[in-house]
Amino acid sequence: MTDLVQQLAKELAVRPNQVEAAIKLIDEGASVPFIARYRKEVTQGLDDSQLRQLDTRLSYLRDLFERREKVIESLKEQNKLSDDLLARVNAAETKNALEEIYAPYRPKRTSKSFKAKEAGLGPIAEKIFNEAIDPTEALAGFSHEDYPDAESQLDAVQHILIDEWAQNIPLTTELKTMFAKTAVLKSLVASDEKKEVGKKFRDYFDFSENLNKVASHRLLAMLRGRQENVLGLKVDGEDDAPLARIDTEYNLETVAPQSRQDFLKQTAKLFWLGKVRPTIEHSLLTEKRLNAEAEAMQVFAENLRHLLLSAPAGSRCTLGVDPGIRTGVKLAVVNQSGDVVAHSTIYPFAPKEDKEGSIAELARLCREFNVDLIAIGNGTASRETEAVVAEMMAANADLSLTRVSVSEAGASVYSASELASNELPDLDVSIRGAVSIARRLQDPLAELVKIDPKSIGVGQYQHDVNQANLAKTLDAVVEDCVNSVGVDVNTASAAILGYIAGLNKAIAQQIVDYRKENGRFDSRQSLKKVPRLGDRTFEQAAGFLRIQDGSEPLDASAVHPESYPLVAKIVEAKATTVKDIIGNTEIIRQVNAEEFADEKFGLPTIKDVLAELEKPGRDPRPEFRTAKFREDITEVAQLTEGMQLEGVITNVTNFGAFVDVGVHQDGLVHISELANEFVSDPHKVAKPGQIVQVRVMNVDVERNRVNLSMRPEGSVAPVKAQRPPRREQNGEQRKPHAKRPQHARPQGDRPQGKKPQSAKPQENKIGGLGALLLQAGIKGSK
Numbered sequence: 001m002t003d004l005v006q007q008l009a010k011e012l013a014v015r016p017n018q019v020e021a022a023i024k025l026i027d028e029g030a031s032v033p034f035i036a037r038y039r040k041e042v043t044q045g046l047d048d049s050q051l052r053q054l055d056t057r058l059s060y061l062r063d064l065f066e067r068r069e070k071v072i073e074s075l076k077e078q079n080k081l082s083d084d085l086l087a088r089v090n091a092a093e094t095k096n097a098l099e100e101i102y103a104p105y106r107p108k109r110t111s112k113s114f115k116a117k118e119a120g121l122g123p124i125a126e127k128i129f130n131e132a133i134d135p136t137e138a139l140a141g142f143s144h145e146d147y148p149d150a151e152s153q154l155d156a157v158q159h160i161l162i163d164e165w166a167q168n169i170p171l172t173t174e175l176k177t178m179f180a181k182t183a184v185l186k187s188l189v190a191s192d193e194k195k196e197v198g199k200k201f202r203d204y205f206d207f208s209e210n211l212n213k214v215a216s217h218r219l220l221a222m223l224r225g226r227q228e229n230v231l232g233l234k235v236d237g238e239d240d241a242p243l244a245r246i247d248t249e250y251n252l253e254t255v256a257p258q259s260r261q262d263f264l265k266q267t268a269k270l271f272w273l274g275k276v277r278p279t280i281e282h283s284l285l286t287e288k289r290l291n292a293e294a295e296a297m298q299v300f301a302e303n304l305r306h307l308l309l310s311a312p313a314g315s316r317c318t319l320g321v322d323p324g325i326r327t328g329v330k331l332a333v334v335n336q337s338g339d340v341v342a343h344s345t346i347y348p349f350a351p352k353e354d355k356e357g358s359i360a361e362l363a364r365l366c367r368e369f370n371v372d373l374i375a376i377g378n379g380t381a382s383r384e385t386e387a388v389v390a391e392m393m394a395a396n397a398d399l400s401l402t403r404v405s406v407s408e409a410g411a412s413v414y415s416a417s418e419l420a421s422n423e424l425p426d427l428d429v430s431i432r433g434a435v436s437i438a439r440r441l442q443d444p445l446a447e448l449v450k451i452d453p454k455s456i457g458v459g460q461y462q463h464d465v466n467q468a469n470l471a472k473t474l475d476a477v478v479e480d481c482v483n484s485v486g487v488d489v490n491t492a493s494a495a496i497l498g499y500i501a502g503l504n505k506a507i508a509q510q511i512v513d514y515r516k517e518n519g520r521f522d523s524r525q526s527l528k529k530v531p532r533l534g535d536r537t538f539e540q541a542a543g544f545l546r547i548q549d550g551s552e553p554l555d556a557s558a559v560h561p562e563s564y565p566l567v568a569k570i571v572e573a574k575a576t577t578v579k580d581i582i583g584n585t586e587i588i589r590q591v592n593a594e595e596f597a598d599e600k601f602g603l604p605t606i607k608d609v610l611a612e613l614e615k616p617g618r619d620p621r622p623e624f625r626t627a628k629f630r631e632d633i634t635e636v637a638q639l640t641e642g643m644q645l646e647g648v649i650t651n652v653t654n655f656g657a658f659v660d661v662g663v664h665q666d667g668l669v670h671i672s673e674l675a676n677e678f679v680s681d682p683h684k685v686a687k688p689g690q691i692v693q694v695r696v697m698n699v700d701v702e703r704n705r706v707n708l709s710m711r712p713e714g715s716v717a718p719v720k721a722q723r724p725p726r727r728e729q730n731g732e733q734r735k736p737h738a739k740r741p742q743h744a745r746p747q748g749d750r751p752q753g754k755k756p757q758s759a760k761p762q763e764n765k766i767g768g769l770g771a772l773l774l775q776a777g778i779k780g781s782k
């Protein structure tokens with residue numbers, strides 16, 4: 001059993017043989033959705049989240065192990081690989097930790113130390129360090145054109161010693177631990193001129209906090225400020241203890257003569273201040289940043305998952321409305337099948353201000369095409385447009401219409417894409433946006449997969465995190481969501497088919513092209529006629545592809561074709577037919593799964609098949625509901641403290657949730673205001689797309705901030721059980737290393753309303769990155 005398997009088993013808290021089985025399937029080309037759904041016996045029940053984590057970590061650890069072997073080989077070639085160093089290399093859990101250990105040993109032919117050794121100063125440096133001799137006397141007889149005098153020669157000797165000491169990994173590791181305990185992150189405005197242009201960062205113009213306690217969203221906000229040249233960041237800490245530790249390590253207090261002691265102490269100071277401390281500062285900040293990015297991407301992924309799996313309105317005729325002012329409001333009617341049957345443009349606002357004509361056109365389209373839903377994009381002029389639509393609905397009360405505010409994030413990206421040009425070649429780019437808005441109400445998943453996940457809007461400022469990791473994370477979420485729902489192969493676009501297990505963009509397009517040329521697929525087996533769709537691909541994809549009203553009833557379910565013989569045995573045993581058993585709870589619950597278990601079909605598969613037969617093709621998404629915004633509240637300035645509103649959750653972070661109440665600015669429900677009971681994780685009580693009742697707690701019109709509560713008015717704030725204060729050995733209460741100025745507290749820490757300090761829950765993770773930065777006092781530049 002390999003170290004890789006053991007480590008993965010430990011991380012996932014599963015047995016090594018489960019990990020080995022999953023790795024074997026992954027290496028054979030099986031996708032995570034396929035393994036999770038149809039290979040439960042092989043992995044002994046690993047679920048999709050465990051498999052996704054395993055897949056991600058497997059790739060990372062293989063890279064780490066490969067790099068580790070190269071590092072060990074390099075250290076062997078340099079004859080530097082001691083038992084202690086080998087143990088530290090093998091114990092490195094991250095790529096950064098491994099590179100940190102290897103850095104002092106990495107060959108550098110341009111370093112000052114290397115050049116000094118090439119000039120012949122190596123033996124002299126060793127002599128000064130080991131023998132009681134005056135440093136200047138040790139240079140007697142040395143001559144080199146690059147080092148013409150004693151000063152330059154002693155400077156070169158110091159570089160040699162500093163590089164040698166840097167290879168004392170136990171010492172540098174201890175120094176890092178020592179410095180980290182007192183490390184403080186300080187942020188200062190770069191200059192007075194930056195105060196005005198960078199006022200969105202004003203909470204951080206003079207800010208300091210213990211680095212270990214800096215919340216991830218505050219760190220990311222400060223890093224963005226540094227990137228925009230508004231803030232200067234510095235990791236500060238104590239120097240005396242590390243310097244004393246270096247003196248102790250090399251017994252510098254006992255060194256003689258005095259000139260040698262002074263020289264070596266000066267070298268130790270240069271070693272710490274010029275070599276080790278800058279490296280440690282960078283390392284600590286990098287570790288903190290990477291953790292913040294990882295947590296941010298996890299939250300992005302979770303929010304994307306809930307958005308993709310939000311309730312579909314279904315096959316209902318929908319009018320898509322893309323609001324605009326000067327260029328007009330674009331309209332598109334999409335029928336029950338998602339086809340565009342009409343489109344138009346109205347101009348209810350300046351400069352034309354044709355409100356009467358706009359209302360008439362809206363009414364005509366709704367009446368002529370029996371429109372059921374009106375999807376209004378939530379961008380610029382959305383509330384003004386919604387008011388026009390409401391007026392039309394009031395004037396045409398006989399029409400059964402429901403208007404819904406829909407996120408238009410990414411609609412413009414889709415409109416200008418090659419995919420949109422192929423799908424809607426006869427429509428102007430501006431009209432395509434309205435079509436996308438209508439379709440994403442009918443089926444959010446089918447429409448949103450056409451857009452780069454990073455453009456959908458579940459986390460702004462994505463460019464601040466590692467782009468490759470972000471893309472991989474979000475693509476995995478889309479793949480999981482698409483396969484959990486399944487797709488109708490006779491209506492699905494190439495965009496959504498490309499996310500089906502086993503398929504790629506090329507094969508997905510082949511399926512669509514074959515369908516256009518030969519008509520609808522009558523069975524799953526007929527998919528094998530598609531070019532390049534072989535047996536292996538069919539095995540991976542078939543269970544997630546649905547065929548409605550085909551020749552084989554099971555093709556409309558999630559039962560995999562390889563399990564059809566199992567269904568046949570069950571049907572025969574119950575003296576019924578496949579059509580009659582599907583959806584027949586009475587018969588299915590009489591089936592004893594254990595009676596049908598054999599070498600080919602285990603209990604997990606049999607139970608899954610029975611569950612699918614009971615509710616075939618069930619959609620895991622919730623029932624469609626809509627939030628009703630107050631028509632008289634359209635701007636932040638109109639909000640007042642205590643106002644009760646209905647809204648929809650747009651983003652969930654680890655310090656709270658953001659709610660759209662129809663004022664063009666999402667309000668924050670802090671974690672302490674989500675429920676009457678203590679909430680440790682907002683994701684457990686709040687989901688994007690969830691409709692909630694909120695109360696306005698505080699409004700800051702100048703900074704465009706709104707604090708909301710989901711707790712009833714007058715209720716007592718939840719309190720987490722308090723731990724007794726930590727005490728040092730002498731009995732005195734421990735003091736914090738650094739205190740953050742009160743005026744620098746960002747909104748994300750807690751709501752502005754006054755409340756007991758004990759009501760503030762522990763804040764330990766990052767939330768959606770864009771939302772975090774907004775709440776930290778920062779609006780993104782686009």
